[in-house]
Amino acid sequence: MLKKAQRLKDRLHNGFGGFNFKHRCSKQRRYCYSTERYELRYEQSAINPVQFLREKSHIPQICDSPHLTIHTNHLSINNAINTKDVLESLIDIKMRDGEKRHFKNERLLKLMTGVELHQSLSVKDARHCDHISCVTSDRVWISYRDHLMLINTKGDTLYSLNKLSNYSDGFHTVNKENELIFIGNGCITKLSRDMKTATTFIETKDSPWRPRCVYCSPSTGDLLVGVYRYLEEKETGKVTRYNQIGKLTQTVFTDNTGNNLYKSQRYITENNNGDVVVSDINIGVVVTDCVGRHCFSYTGHPPEIGLIPYGICTDVLSHILVCDGKANTVQMIDRDDAKWQYVKWPFSTTNQTSTWRPRCVCWSPFTGDLLVGMYIEEPNIGKVTRYNQSGELAQTIQYNDNELELYRGPRFITENNNGDIVVCDDDALVVTDRDGRHRFSYTGHPLGSGLLPGGICTNALSHIFVCDSISKTVHMIDKDGQFLLHVMEPQEEDEPCSLGYDVHTQSLWVGTLYNNTLSIYTFSDQDTVTNELPPSPGEDVLIGAGSV
Template identity: 40%
Template sequence: MYKQYCYSCKLPVCAKCKNHRQHAILNIKTEYKTNREQHRDILHKIRSEALYSNRFLLADIKTDFKTCQTEIFNHQLKISTKAEGLKNRIDTVMCDVKVRMRYKSFMINHGLQQRKRILASIEKYEYRYEQSANRAVKLLFFIKNIFVPKIKEALHITQNALLSLTDEIRKDDVIEILSKIQITEKGKRQARNECPLELLSTPELLKTFRLKTFGCVTNMSCLNSDQSWISVKQNYFTLLSLTNTEVETLHHMTCKTDYSTIVLYGTHTVNNEGELIYINTDNDIYKLSPENSTKSTLIIETYAWEPLCVYSSPVNGNLLVGMFNYDKKTSKVNRYDNTVQHIQTIEHDNKDQQLYKIPRYITENRNGDVIVSDLNQVVVINHRGIHRFSYTGRVSGDRLDPCGICTDALSHILVCDYITRTIQMIDKDGHFLSHILTREQGIERPLSLSYDKKTHLLWVGSWNNNTVCVYRYINIIGRETGTCN
C-alpha cells in the first residue's frame, strides 16, 4: 500500500522506493485531502450549476429548434411570395419597355417621314415664293406656325416615352420590398436568470451535526455546499471557525467579544470572492483571504460608533455595517463600496425618527432592500435608504424577538423568533406567509440562519446546544430532492 506521495513526479510511492529520494515526499493522505479541497468547489459547480443548467438549455434548444423550423418555413414562404411578386413586376416593366421602345422607334420613323414632308413643303414654298418679296412674309409665317410646332410635338413624344421607362421601376420600391426580409443577429445562449424554484410543502431535514465547541451558534456564513464559517458564543467570547459537514475544523480564530450573554450579533459574512469579512475583538473589520493565510484591515472603528453586524452584498459587493453609539444610544447602517469608501448612511425615516434600536443581524434582498433584525422588529428600507416597513409579528399585538435573518432566491425574508422558537417566513412586502420551521421539524431554539444561494439549502444554528441543521425547503423544478453532499 502506498503511504507517500512524490510531489515532483505527482505519483504515489512506497516507503522503500529509491527513485524518488531526491524529490519532495509528502504524506499521501495529507496530499489527498489538500487536492480534494482544491477541487471541491469545481466539482460542486459542475454538479449544481453546469449539469443542471445544461438540462434546461437542452430543453430550450429543442423547443427553439422546432420553433425555428416553423419560422424558417414561414420566412421562406414570404421570400418566395416577395420574389414572385418582384419577378412579375420586372416582367411587366420589361414588357412595357419593349412596347415603348417599339413605340419610340415608330415615332422616330414617323417623325422622320413627317420632317421629310415638311422639308418638301418648305422647298415647295421656297420655290414658289422665293422670287417674290411680298411672298417672303408668308414663307416665314408658314415656318413659324406649321413647321416648328410639328418638330416640338415629335420631340415631346420621344421625351415622355423615355421618362415613363424610369418612372415605372424605382430603386426605393425594390429596397422597400427587400428590406421586409430581416435577419436578426443572435447572441450567446445562456441559462435563464429566473430559477425554476418552488416551495416544498414540508421542509426536509438533510443533515444534523454537533460542533466540537459547546455554546450558542450565533452566526453562520456559507462558503460552499458543505463548508461554512460558524461562530459559537461561550459566555463573553466568540470562537469563529471554518467547519465542514463532517465536523472538521479547517480554521479557527476569536472574533468580536461582547460582555452580554443575551444580545447576539451577525459578526461575519462571506463576499463573492470567498473571502471572510468579520468584526475582530478590537471592533475593527478585517478581511481574510480564501486560503486563510492573509488578513487585511478594511474598516477601523470610527469614534464612538461600534460595529455590531456586517453583510457583503452578492449583487454589487457593497458592505453593509450596522453600528451603535453607546454615548448617544443611537444606531445606524453604513454602506461601503468595493473600495471601502463610505457611500451611504441609513439612520432616520422620513419623519426624522430613529430607524433602529440595536441592529443585530443585517442582510439584503434581491430587490435591493436592506433588512435589519432589530430589537422587537425587522426593519426594511429600500436601496435609496427610504423606510418601507417594519415587521413586528404575524398579527397586530404579537411580540417578536428577531435574531438570525436571511433572504432566499424567491425574495422571501426568513427570521428566527426567539419568543415563539420558530423561523417565520414573510414576503418582500412584509406579509406573514408561514412558520417554515417549528419544533415539529426538529428545531428547538433557532438562533442563526444562512442561505446557500447555489444549493438553496438553509443552515440553521441553535441556542445552547452547539447544533447545526441543514434543511431543504426550496426545490428546483424538474429535479428530485437530493441530499447534502
C-alpha cells in the first residue's frame, strides 16, 4: 500500500511538474487541496490502519447508489474500536493483482454498536401504520387500511391515495425507478415517479387467486406477489413472480414433499442472497430460495412460544427482521435459520411394562450428538441412548458382552476425549467405548470400599473425575480405570456433588451438597506430568485449592 501511495505521488508530480497550479484559479486550488488530502489519508491508512480508523468519526457516505444510501446513511464507527477485531478484519482482506479486494462483511458486526432509536415521528393523517415502502432516505410510502400516503421524515403527507378497496397488509412496494406499485380495485397498478400517471401492470379481476402482498426485487426488477384463494372453505396461498413486462415466470406453492408452503401470506420481501421471505400469519416466516426450494420456516424463539408475524424486511447482511404480534417486538434471525432450529427429542419410549424416562444428558463436542441416560423404576434398569443432530435415535447401549444389564439408574453422563462414554450409575462408574462395548466399571479405591458416585467430568488427558459420597472426596482415575489420587481432603460436614472442568485454565470446579461454596482446584505443569505415574496405593495428594 505504501508503494501505491508513492506511485500516486510520483504521477501527480510528473503530471504537474514545474507548474504552479495552486494560484491559477479557485477551482484548481480546490482540486489540489482535495488531491493532497486524499494522498495524506492514503498514506495514513497504509502506515497505521487501526489508528487511522480510530481517528475517523464517520464512514464516508455512498452517494452514487440510492439503494446503498439507505443502508449507509447512519452507519458510524464506534469510538471504542476493539483493536483485535479490526486487525482480524484487515487480515481477511485478500490482495489480488489486477482485482478488487474481497472481504466478507459479516465480521463487521463485531465492530458495530447495538441497536439504537435514530428518530421517531408522528404521521398526522394516519391512525396507525400497516406497511412501509422506502423511496429515499427522507421519503416513504405508508399504508393505513385502504389509504396510501407518501410522507417525509417530518410526518407531513406529500401525496395520498384513498379508497383502494384493499385491506391487505403488505400491498405496496417501490421499484428501482422509485415508482409505486400497489394492489387495489382488483388489479396491480403502477404509479409513475411524478405521480401523474397510473397504469395497470397486472390484471387479476378474472382470476380465482387474489393478490395480497407485493415486493419488487431491487436486483432483478421482478415483482413477487403473494396470492391466495379459498378452496372448500380453506385458505391456501402461493407466491408468483412476474418479470418487468408483467409476464408470469415462476409459481411457488409446495415444498419438496408436496405439502402447501403457505396459507395466509401478509408480507413478502427478497433477501440479498436471492431468498424469497414470506410472513404467513398462520405458519410463520417461510423462506424459499430463488428457484422455489423450501429452505426453512421460522415459528418463533423458542418455537413452542409461537409467532404471529406481520411486517418483514432484511438488512445488508441478509438478516431477517420480522414484527411479532404475539411478543409485541421485532425479532432478528439470520439467513440460515436452519442452524437455529430446535429439535424435539423423542425421549418417551414405552416397553410392555413401563416407560423410559431421561435423567441425564450430555452434548458431544466431537460429533454434535446428544447422549441421554435413561431409566425405568420397576424393574430398576437403565440404558444410554444417542441421538444425532436431527433428533433421530442412532444408538442404544444397555448390555455388556454377556447380555447382562450395564446400568441400574444413570445419574450423570459425559464423553471422554478418547470417545468413551462415562456414566455415574447407582453404585459404580460405568465406562463404554464409542461403539457401546463395556470397557470397565470403577467401584472405588481401595477395592471393596464402595462408591456412591455423583458429579463427573474429564480433562484434556482423558482423566476422569468423580464425586464420591462415601469417601466425601473427588476421585481421579485414568482413562483405563486406574486410580490416580484424591483431589481434595475428605469433608467432615459436607461432601462434593457436582464438577466442572475448565480446559483453558486446567481448573477443576467443585460444588458441595450442603453449602453454597464453589472450590477451584488448579493443576500445575509438574502435577500434570506426575499424573502419568500413579502414586503409591492409598496415598492422597492434595492439589492447591482456593474458594470463591
